[in-house]
Amino acid sequence: MWQAGQTPVPGYKLERLLGKGNFGEVWQSTSPGGTKSALKFLNLRERHGRKEYRAIQGLKQIRHANLMPMNAMWLLDENQQVIPDDQLDVAQPLLEDTHRQTLLSVSRMAEEDKPKTLIIAMPLAEGNLLELLRQRQEQGQDIPVEELLIYMMDAARALDFLNSERHEHEGQLISVQHGDVKPENLVLLGGSVVLCDFGVARTMARGADTKGTTLGGSLAYMPPECLAGQVSPHSDQFSLAVSYAELRTGELPFADESMAQVIEDRKKGHLNLEGLTPGEQKVLRQACSVNPAKRFGSNVELVEALRNAVLENPSRDTRATWWLVGGVAALLLIAGGGLLWWPDDPAPTPIKGPDNTNTNTVAQPKTGKDFYAEAIDFIHRGEMTQQQLPQATELYLAALSADFVAEVPQPRRLGVLDNDSRNVYPIDDLSRISQLVAVHPLTSRILVVGDNGRSLVEPGSNAADAAFELQLESPIASVHWLAEDQVLVRDCESQLWRFELESQRLEAIGQGILRVASSPQSRLALAVSDGDGSGKSELLQISATDVTTAQPGVIDSGIMFPLIGMEAAGEWGAIVEEFERTGTVNIVSLANAHDAKRIATNIEAYCIDCLRLGEDSFAILCGEASSDSSSLALIRLKLPVNSESLITPSFTDQQGVFQRSGRTIRSLATWVNPEHSRGLIATGQDAGSGSPATELWEFLDDGKLAYLNVIGQETQAPSTSALAFDDHGEWLVRGTDYGEVLLTKLSNPQHDFFLVTADYAAEVLQLKIVDGLLIACFDDATIMIWDFYECQMVYEACETTKRPFPQPADLRPQAG
Incomplete structure (x- = not known):
């Protein structure tokens, strides 16, 4: 029926017949981009063909690394023309068993338009x-x-x-x-x-x-x-x-x-x-x-x-x-x-x-598999350090030289897994989640939200994770460390709770909570609430044992606060206003939280961070700015706080960046070198359309910013939604609003190692690299955890041998 050289569907040209049976054929073909594919043709006028079509329809959302992926499928009519998607609902009854077809469905479609052939495009095995x-x-x-x-x-x-x-x-x-x-x-x-x-x-x-x-x-x-x-x-x-x-x-x-x-x-x-x-x-x-x-x-x-x-x-x-x-x-x-x-x-x-x-x-x-097993065993044996990574990489290079096929490390999945997310987090609740992973800055202790949305899990080296049930009516929207054994939990009903891990004591401490920022180092936190719900906001200062409210007049009564940041030592907080005072930052000295100073930045803020550099502390504000203003600003947190505290990039630097990537910054990450009082800032752009840029800035000890370069290659998503540095300031991981997770070595800024592709289709909310783990949190309440050493090992080996990076497995949610 089919012949070499034919193009049964656009972009796919048949090359040679691979096999033929009673119900169809399989052909090798070229596919868009010049790659090879297998096209399977099934006769839908035969019962077996209809049977396979129904099975595929019911199971096509199921994805696994060891299940043959289906790249695309088409229905052809009697004249071998592709049936448009908008006619598939009419054609569906004709694909049922004969005794289930109705006279009504038959009469709605002409004979020549009825589905005759199913074509499935698959990778060529x-x-x-x-x-x-x-x-x-x-x-x-x-x-x-x-x-x-x-x-x-x-x-x-x-x-x-x-x-x-x-x-x-x-x-x-x-x-x-x-x-x-x-x-x-x-x-x-x-x-x-x-x-x-x-x-x-x-x-x-x-x-x-x-x-x-x-x-x-x-x-x-x-x-x-x-x-x-x-x-x-x-x-x-x-x-x-x-x-x-x-x-x-x-x-x-x-x-x-x-x-x-x-x-x-x-x-x-x-x-x-x-x-x-x-x-x-x-x-x-x-x-x-x-x-x-x-x-x-x-x-x-x-x-x-x-x-x-x-x-x-x-x-x-x-x-x-x-x-x-x-x-x-x-x-x-x-x-x-x-x-x-x-x-x-x-x-x-x-x-x-x-x-x-x-x-x-x-x-x-020894085979490649043997060397690979030794490399993985080396990484997981005892306490792995960055200094030992070259030894593991040598073993992995030996595996590649023995024809081992490089693979993207597989993540461990936590949080709400795949098809359970809609049961745990209704759509409205999913839109409220912001921080489902909390890392203690001093102990590196990690907590993530559990699969029921109302528990906390401390990931261990195996499946025996420590779990803490919170007995909440509403699922968790964010979690924040407060002390060595205490966390703050904000639920999707904006209720704030203080939870003690050892005793598992849960205490309600606030309602209408909009944002939370904490400093476990000082055992303090700040939270902004909507007060009585009328738009009058309140600033709460929270300790391990107490909650206090700032005096009236510190915060304007008619303003909501979309962002809040807190310096690690717990001395300063920064709260960003919206509505009437868009771009105004309230700087609060926590030694006297009843007083605040306002700084105008002209930035509609999307992200904020606070950090200490040497003896100074800074608030970093990013977002959208007008055409003649910077969308990145620093505020020196040092008394007296006034207009001179505001620092923006030089005109030359900002113009060069803005010409490349527009004026909106969506995400922010910082890293500080404690020995040299310098640091790095990465800013992720929101391009609106096209691929966003990620810029790297050096943060100098005098508080000045120096532009370094653009990081990474193009992504499919228009927005970089999350960023994180590693502990040594050598690697940057990026996440996008399409679910892409990319690892980049700063010394080789144009080479990206994809851990997750845009097929995942869930926005990355958080990224962390800590204690040998790379953690990504998505807006479907899924959390993925990679062994960061293994990721580095594969990257370095591929770079050394000039091999292309392997492509990640399909990690899309399995249902819904």
Whole structure:
């Protein structure tokens, strides 16, 4: 039907046929930008095609690093023309089973306009595991068990993600059974295995009756409960175990090749596992138990059990090292061919032992995976320091030289996870969150908001995090350290609470709280409230034991205060006015909080910070300014406070910056060098449209600003919403309103390492680099935590070898 050279959809040109079946075809094509893609064509006039379309529609929001991503999809009519999106609702009933189509829906669309073909664009894979097995067998070899176990672990992670009850569907959380796990659906992509083909996937809600819910997967891999018309949470595990046995031995684990006998063996739990070690046989028999409840608790547990069983028999064909899937130098992808190739000088061919297992007589050299594992172990062993980072990087460089494929470090996810956010934070509440991560400046102790929005979690080195339940009616909007064992919590109803961690004592201390700033070093905080709600604002000074209110007249009664900052030593506070006095900053000496001095800046403030430099303290104000004013200003916090306290960049510096990036600063970060009384300031722009700039300024000991350069490359988002320096002032992490998180080394300011791409589509609210961790908080109440040393290691290794930085996995929320 299709031919090379055709363009079935705009931007995709067919190159060669990769495969053909009863219900469709798969073609290699060029895609926009000149990259290679796979296009899958399904005939929607056939039941199988409609079935796969419905499965994709229900599951297309599910994303995981080991699930085949779907880049795009189109519906074509009888004339092979793309059906516009605005007509898909009319076409939808025609894609149901025939008995569910209604006369009304049929009459609403002409025959030639009805959907006939579904096209799915996917990344071009390097082949599937069954093809890999056949290629190895043609060379007189097997897939080494160490390599196979890594493939199986990739598949297990994907299946456990699918099988977990975390995916939102029609208003409830469901789990998904893939239903057709087999070696042909385990494909190699970028050195890892990804699971593809969701045409027979089925969803399972908690408590749902699974009787009569059959899976239409390949019969040879189908678990016995599916033959009886039922699905269990462990149905996919059975299929994965059968796939492992086939890839390990080259044969399906059934004694008789007749289909009738295979079905009978399945019902009785009979398996032919000859050629496997006793330990492997024991594991596979449990995973293939006729009773699903007796199988392993997860697919990862199955693979770990197989690994342990294999490592108990090192005299066979195993060693205590794992092979890297994408790092075996023997596997190279022929450009454009999609075939795996074995070089002229392969590794020694294993010698078959009397029990038909492999016995290697030559010790295997370290693989890229081995070096990578050593690098990660080095980072996580004991207390890692910046001085030790080069040693870890050397190990990672060795991994790359052994054909390990560089990967973006995966974050740990905390906060409200994915599809729960709307249940915990209604839309109105989500708009009120501002600071869900608090770092104590002296102890580096970290607290983040828990997954119920009403608890605090102290991340540990493993899953055993300390958690504190606050028993709040409204979820947390911001959290601030007040003392070594106390925090202030503002909820989404603007109530302010003081919480003591050790005793878990919760005390309400204010209502109508608009903003909070704290100084744990001095055990003081400032908060601005709306007073009686009539627009009369109050300034509260909070200690670990008391709350006081500034005297009337310090703050104008008709003004609200959008921003508040506090100097680390707790001596000064800065409160920014809006409305009638836009750009006016109230400077408060906390030794006498009943008095305030006003400074006019002409800046509509978006962000504020206070810092101490040597013997002086400064408030830094950024925002939007008129065409003849600076959008960045410093105020020296030193008595007497007057107009001479205001410091702005030189005319030459500010003109150069403004010509490049406009006049609005959205985000701000500071770093102070305590030894030299100097510091750095980074300002993130709001471009409105296009890519925003991030400028770097040096903060000199005399309070003057010197412009240095622009940091980073272009982003997809128009606004840089968050910034943070590392402890040494060598790195800057940027966040955007599209969810991008980029790491930049200041000595190489035009090279960005993306940790999250714009696909995440949730604004970055906060960024922190502290105690070897890089933390990002998003406006969907999700928190991601990376190992900062690991991020640096990958960056430095890629820069050293002149490799492009790896691309991050899709981290988008899985539902909603």
